[in-house]
Amino acid sequence: MTEEKNATALFNLAVIYEEKGDKQRAKETYIEVLKVDSSHFKSKVNLAILLDKEGRGTDALNYYKEALQLNPKDARIHHNIGINLKRQGRLDEALQYYKKAI
DSSP states (O other): OOHHHHHHHHHHHHHHHHHTTOHHHHHHHHHHHHHHOTTOHHHHHHHHHHHHHTTOHHHHHHHHHHHHHHOTTOHHHHHHHHHHHHHTTOHHHHHHHHHHHO
């Protein structure tokens, strides 16, 4: 099995853990995906969302920004970063990301 297939299989496993409500195991598996394929966009996004929901905004922001480097035109990521920054009280920065999401 190639690394790409490993990353894909691990990602699918993480999604199933998340859907079953096992958020901790999902996070651990997304991290495992990123060890196999550090540029796995969907794992970065999903991990960021889980961390954000836990109130770990700074950690989430790091993964959102890594995802944005891989896909700089993704409006959804700009929007999520805007939400994240707003929660942190960083309103001027949030505004810039909201504008980029439009």
